[in-house]
Amino acid sequence: MRTRYFKLTIAYDGTGYGGWQLQPNAATVQGMVEKSLGKLAGRVVRIHGSGRTDAGVHARAQVASCSLTTRHPPFALRRALNASLPEDIHILRVQEVDAKFHARFSAKGKEYRYQVDCGVVADPFLRRYAWHRPRPLDVGAMRKAARLLKGRRDFSALAAKSERSPVRTISKLTITRQGDLLTIAIAADGFLYKMARSIVGALVKVGEGKLTPAQLKELVASKKRTALVETAPARGLFLWRVRY
Amino acid sequence: MRTRYFKLTIAYDGTGYGGWQLQPNAATVQGMVEKSLGKLAGRVVRIHGSGRTDAGVHARAQVASCSLTTRHPPFALRRALNASLPEDIHILRVQEVDAKFHARFSAKGKEYRYQVDCGVVADPFLRRYAWHRPRPLDVGAMRKAARLLKGRRDFSALAAKSERSPVRTISKLTITRQGDLLTIAIAADGFLYKMARSIVGALVKVGEGKLTPAQLKELVASKKRTALVETAPARGLFLWRVRY
Known part of the structure; x- marks a missing residue:
């Protein structure tokens, strides 16, 4: 299996989270998505968001990028991720992208x-x-x-x-x-x-x-x-x- | 002070409640509104809803009736009630009505x-x-x-x-x-x-x-x-x- 690159479009109700970015003492959206990806990949997967959102801020379409070694097509990845995510965070789209795509640096x-x-x-x-x-x-x-x-x-x-x-x-x-x-x-x-x-x-x-x-x-x-x-x-x- | 009759129009997010009707072991919308009225009146106040809503059901405009011995005008009652109600239950309108008005029996x-x-x-x-x-x-x-x-x-x-x-x-x-x-x-x-x-x-x-x-x-x-x-x-x- 080769390493592939993905763009994730994510909707979340930020009410229950300490914001997007990983933190040691609070549940964060990045943390939840990485946990869900980790289950799927069997190892730690890092994601890069387009930017942070503060505690309590919501997203209709936050974007994150990651690399993953997998055989699954994007729609199966989306289904598997959503199955292990809580109801207030959902992956709307998974798209395979070029290795050069970076959710933050590529944003216009x-x-x-x-x-x-x-x-x-x-x-x-x-x-x-x-x-x-x-x-x-x-x-x-x-x-x-x-x-x-x-x-x-x-x-x-x-x-x-x-x-x-x-x-x-x-x-x-x-x-x-x-x-x-x-x-x-x-x-x-x-x-x-x-x-x-x-x-x-x-x-x-x-x-x-x-x-x-x-x-x-x-x-x-x-x-x-x-x-x-x-x-x-x-x-x-x-x-x-x-x-x- | 004489007894006056009121029609309350109430909006609520039912997610956190065991429904409209009073219950011994669950927080209910009727219970919360009666508690708020009780604080204001200094005694137990019973309200009559237009009907029950089940646990988890919401209301954009539930109606309840009650009698109250008060000097306050309706808008002041509304403000005082909302100040002691939780954020997921709010009184949209308080209107003084005829003694014959009953939220359930008068509903068409x-x-x-x-x-x-x-x-x-x-x-x-x-x-x-x-x-x-x-x-x-x-x-x-x-x-x-x-x-x-x-x-x-x-x-x-x-x-x-x-x-x-x-x-x-x-x-x-x-x-x-x-x-x-x-x-x-x-x-x-x-x-x-x-x-x-x-x-x-x-x-x-x-x-x-x-x-x-x-x-x-x-x-x-x-x-x-x-x-x-x-x-x-x-x-x-x-x-x-x-x-x-």
């Missing part, structure tokens, strides 16, 4: 989506999947602020730690409302640490009238994070798509 | 909705809210069968226990598909025990080609429940609306 961009529950009373079915903000939001002002954030710029002011290369390009930043549910979609060539949740925190502040779109623009231009920017809670965030 | 009809996850791989976000049936379903045949069930008839064959008055009128029975999610909506003037889930079990059997629409019609006409009818699992069922 990502999309995150964030759900805000604007109902006066919190929806019990969204308690794990949305941030409840019962005060009325000015969606028009939020959209105006969103337009000011699009494009290529230094996002240091909207990241939770400083990085050497803080310039990213946001290609899409939309806000859609369906009943009491607000969905913020953000696509970029890459995200700084907690950048998606910081953007959501800032946009919600704009929606609540505590920050004007112009002030947010200045804040970003200052390249310095201040207490004005809150990080929105993990439970509303979904890694929606990784682009290759 | 109900609507249930049932979710079937038809994806090849189960959606981790629907694991508590849908029945996973990965085999392809013939939705056309299911719709044909649904039309045969509509109207006024004896539904003994689709109930889990025999009742003295087993005649009900189904006014609506629709099947809609959005991606891999099938939603079956059933409205009737009343439901026999486990009737909604038995209808879903029968329709899914039709969709899988194990029962023809004509056979289902004969089965209902026989007024006898047989092993052909499976009760669909609780987790996909939502009490959607109670009509007064």
